[in-house]
Amino acid sequence: MKSVLAVLAAASLAASVQAQSPQAFPFVLPWDDASTTIASMAALNAKPAGADGFVRSGGGHLVTNTGRLRLLGVNICMDAAFPEREVAERVAARMAKFGINAVRFHHMDGWAAPRGLLQADMRTIDPGQLDRLDYFIAQLKQNGIYVDLNLHVSRLYPGLPAWESMPSFFKGVDNFQPDMIRLQKEYARALLTHLNPYTKTRYIAEPAVAFIEINNENGVIQEWGNGALDTMPQAYQAELTRQWNAWLKTRYADAGALRRAWDAADVPLGAEMLKADPKAWSAEQHGAAKAIFEAGAFGPQGGPAERISVTQAGDEAWHVQWNQPGLSLQAGKPYTLTFWARANAAATIGVNAMQAHDPWADLWADSVDLGPAWREYSFVFRPSRAEVNARIGFGEMGSRTGVYEFAGVSLRPGGSSAALRNAAPGSVSWFPHRGFSALPPAARADWVRFLWDTETAYWAGMRGFLRNDLKAKALIIGSQVTNSPEPVQATMDVVDNHAYWKHPAFPRRPWDAEDWTVENVAMAGAAKGGTLPGLAWRRAAGKPYVVTEYNHPAPNSYGSEMMPLICAYAALQDWDGVFAFDYNSNNALYKEGRIGGFFSIGNHPAKMATMPAAAAMFRRSDVSPARTEALRPLTAASSQSAISSRAGYIAWGAPDGVDPMEALRHRCGWSASAKPLPLAAPASSPVTSDTGQLSWGDAVTVNAPRTKAAIGVLRPQGVSLDGVRISGPGQWAVVTLTLVSGKSFSGPARILVTAVAGARNTGMVWKDEKRNSVGAKWGTAPSVAEGVNAVLRLPVPASRLKAWALDETGRRAHALPIAPDGSVVLGPEHKTLWYEVEVVSHQ
8 A cells, every 4th residue: 555645745746637627426415315324413403393392592592491502504495395295204304314403494485386385465375385384394393403484585565566676575664664564464473373283383382493583684774774765666755754753753842953953054165175187086997897097078068077988897896996085074074076977878886985095994975877968966975984085986887898977076065954954843854875975963863763763663563473462482583683783683582694605796687597606715714704703793792693594605616614614613602503595495406416506505415514513513512612702892872873974784894993803713792881892913823712622724623622624725744633633635625523422533433524625516517717607507416526635644553443435325335444654545536525434442
């Protein structure tokens, strides 16, 4: 047998070839396999779900009568929620094998049967669909799998007017529109009070129902801040105006009090602030975008103008912009920007004031609709913060080719508040997002407080209906803190969040099956921690915290990192639940051995193969919680102030001035009583958790007593994890070692080894060398896995080691030789993602 060094040397010679075209082989994890093998984590599930009592909140976590409960879940969407009985039985048992103990039922309300739960009237639940759902839930319960029932996700409320640019599924509007709220309650009553004939329990009293979720990714503050409500039909505008004026009447006694509070006086215009010299303007093009910038006498009436001809579109709209820096702006003071503009075809561009330096924070932003004719535009805005080096700019021109022309650009201090000059309680129109920045600060603050109160009342009203009227016993989630402010959602039983690493982008038409990209980069070792800081800092101290949607969408070549990364750091952060989105969203795909699209993981070999190791890290608590906690201060008042100054809700990233990588060291979150955090110095690499078990650098490593892992490029020198060494020839891979039995890697022990890289379907074709899209060419079954070259060295002599390659169910397929130095050599020739290593007792 060759020495390990020789094996690595030979592999290194092929490393550059493997990086482009790794050895691959068909690998399909059977859709209905629930066999008891070393790969099975079914023993983690207490059966049936709910046998230990209702899931409740205790000590800031999910608990049952027997103690702490962590949920490793998946989403089931659309018609996949209504399988035939045999499929339901086998899928539920298979989920349990992979360590899954929760299913979130999502997108059941958006379509009529057979794709959805409702009949054609979109109000009445279809009895056949409900029977299939009931049986599926009963099978899940039997296998120790809890349920999260989503109420409103994607239904368009029947009989109510829609509009062309409305937010998806009436988001935001259904927080205040009475008919929509009534229809939500009607659906909730019909579903939750229904008696499941297979469990003999109504869903309101079913202990296997862990959560009821009111309204997915929804919040009126966010949708208003997106500008999505600006063009609502008049009936919705009138209702919002009615509620706004009722709110104002509780706050102000008369028109005089209102006008004094809002300081609605005009401010005379001052001197011109912009330089007339065309050289004072900065022309920017980034990435692949190409543009020609030229000045000339082609403005209105032959006056001077700037022409920007975008000849090649880039990946992002901001990749072409034109701006003038060096401006000094005061916070809250009015400024009037006027200009003429046109485009060769209808287009919407951005106009803004922002910092002319890192971190390039927006001070004000709006959009402009252009057409072929010259048109004059005027904006009055009030910067959200003071800035001595600001810039006025025009952007969002980089995502399409076209010609844009600008003339007569002027910026002057001062501005008119004519819209509020005659304001009085009872006669103030609602405030659309467009033009909001021109309002006096006090008027803006009142509007945000009104929206806050409106949204809070909605969530409280729906929660009260479920708990008090229907007598539902499950914990209640409102929506996600990516879509509704943290202090609002902290009034619910559980705080929820969603995140995706490199979500699909659709540059022209939403969800275009051909025209999309998924940026093909790994998250492991990313400079700012990827999705993790944004998730960690939004946990409310003292509340159970779950992430009910998470994915590294296909066809990202590094998707195998998804479950180990999120579960390792969820364990460090001591969260209560992580749900992959999704397991399946198409009934026909259950039995097909191929990757079903961006999100479906049920047939994704690389993602499912890592699930047992992820379950051990998170549910079995192999990775320990952080020893220290870092909380940022956050109150309703501070959140409202931020929304008012930024003209919208922003829910991403770490707090201002705080190193996001703190989330890779300590347990993070927020509290109304927390003291301000000190500014943190930039993190050094690698970033190590305060437990010493997780390290985030060029490769991410897990070094826990019962789990070892390396995620990233496997180097010949390897990584040493308390006596376990993982090395390789320079290939990117995920290698995990999980103790299935035994107390340590010194043995005696049985160890499940997972070695995965990329996965794809047979015949999947990249569009080009960027490898960021396959268009509609996703390929066919069977799924194909990339082989991994790696060498494992355990802290025992060769005489105490045995190893096997495993088949797709986790059974031993054939034995592996053990090198004289005790190394176990893994490779694509074994055509597997799973191995078993046994450490036998001392001879």
